[in-house]
Amino acid sequence: MADITGIRTPFYLYDLDLLKKTVSLASSEAGRYGYYIHYAIKANNDPVISSIIRDRGLGADCVSGNEVRRSLEYGFSPDTIVYAGVGKTDEEIKLALSENIFCFNCESVEELEVIGEIARVYGFKARVALRVNPAIEAETHRYITTGLDENKFGISLPHLKKALDICSNSDEIEFVGLHFHIGSQITSLEPYRRLCERVNSIWIEFDIERSGGRILNLGGGFGIDYTDPENNPIPDFGSFFALFNRHLSLPAGTEVRFELGRSLVGQCGRIVTRVLYTKKGVGKKFVITDAGMTELMRPSLYQASHRIINATSTGNPEKYDVVGPVCESTDVFGKDVILPETARGDIIHILSCGAYAGSMTLNFNLRDSAPSFYESGGSILTQTDLQGLNLQNR
Numbered sequence: 001m002a003d004i005t006g007i008r009t010p011f012y013l014y015d016l017d018l019l020k021k022t023v024s025l026a027s028s029e030a031g032r033y034g035y036y037i038h039y040a041i042k043a044n045n046d047p048v049i050s051s052i053i054r055d056r057g058l059g060a061d062c063v064s065g066n067e068v069r070r071s072l073e074y075g076f077s078p079d080t081i082v083y084a085g086v087g088k089t090d091e092e093i094k095l096a097l098s099e100n101i102f103c104f105n106c107e108s109v110e111e112l113e114v115i116g117e118i119a120r121v122y123g124f125k126a127r128v129a130l131r132v133n134p135a136i137e138a139e140t141h142r143y144i145t146t147g148l149d150e151n152k153f154g155i156s157l158p159h160l161k162k163a164l165d166i167c168s169n170s171d172e173i174e175f176v177g178l179h180f181h182i183g184s185q186i187t188s189l190e191p192y193r194r195l196c197e198r199v200n201s202i203w204i205e206f207d208i209e210r211s212g213g214r215i216l217n218l219g220g221g222f223g224i225d226y227t228d229p230e231n232n233p234i235p236d237f238g239s240f241f242a243l244f245n246r247h248l249s250l251p252a253g254t255e256v257r258f259e260l261g262r263s264l265v266g267q268c269g270r271i272v273t274r275v276l277y278t279k280k281g282v283g284k285k286f287v288i289t290d291a292g293m294t295e296l297m298r299p300s301l302y303q304a305s306h307r308i309i310n311a312t313s314t315g316n317p318e319k320y321d322v323v324g325p326v327c328e329s330t331d332v333f334g335k336d337v338i339l340p341e342t343a344r345g346d347i348i349h350i351l352s353c354g355a356y357a358g359s360m361t362l363n364f365n366l367r368d369s370a371p372s373f374y375e376s377g378g379s380i381l382t383q384t385d386l387q388g389l390n391l392q393n394r
């Protein structure tokens, strides 16, 4: 760990060597079977991180017009960009059409009609994959499961036929295939195995091949180890992609794609924060850090837990609630966390903050926004340093 004394806390610290290793491994394991990966840029839209991923040949998966715009600015080629989201505005649809992105992942019959209408008015052709809700339990926290029947995401199976008919009757819409995304932070392969079986049967039942479907996009959701990130920094992409290769049975020529976010970037980031106070409560002790839910919302949003370490102290182990300074009772990073005896000024690291931390920041309490630093080959660099190096060795 390079020296960080003197840098104002809190900040995000990204390990670029780990990021490169992770993305390269994911890419090569997917490549064994000819699978293609889009990076879900909502996980982390940092320019350095996104550029490293783009340079390794991945496409972008966007969920807003601004993410489409930003991906283009970062140099993702339009024909590698896909765009999902249940509430695309007319302006966002028009933007994506005029930038000629690869395809919309369309989430409802109603949206499909609007896309067709806007394409007609402005003289565009819209490539569309239909996002199907396969009614599969993702075995993850209920707030981040997306594939159940009455979920706001995707077209449920009873409406799929109608959506396919709209596509085949439209001159403006080109149906390219089906899209699925069943949830996030999925750590068992079992839901994915069930997804494969569901996909195989949907492909036949709805005669997707005859409708012109040649793309199967399976989304993302592959989880990371939040409990022991130091010993398990890179997800098992080998087993992940091998599972799909084993269980999918689709017509020859069907192209399989994924949209990975967390599994690519989650472990490469940490939050570095300083202890402001250790406060004695009645029955417990609190460590109050200068980072809060404004820098990492996951614990307060969906009861997520992150590994927390004290990088300063070597004292005897004690139990603390580690909390932020924000005026919300849910601004808690961890309860009953065992840390070496902790004092004001100690440096605390919150691990696994590469995904859904920096991209979810809040401005609540008018908090300053935390800067990002990058660790590469043992030195700590700023974005300006990296631009000076022209992102060398990326």
Ligand SMILES: *Cc1c(COP(=O)(O)O)cnc(C)c1O
Binding pocket: 040, 042, 043, 061, 063, 084, 085, 181, 183, 184, 185, 219, 220, 221, 222, 259, 260, 261, 262, 263, 355
């Ligand atoms: C968020 C999202 C992803 C990425 O999810 P991860 O859990 O970060 O891999 C992929 N596809 C869609 C449509 C998403 O909304």
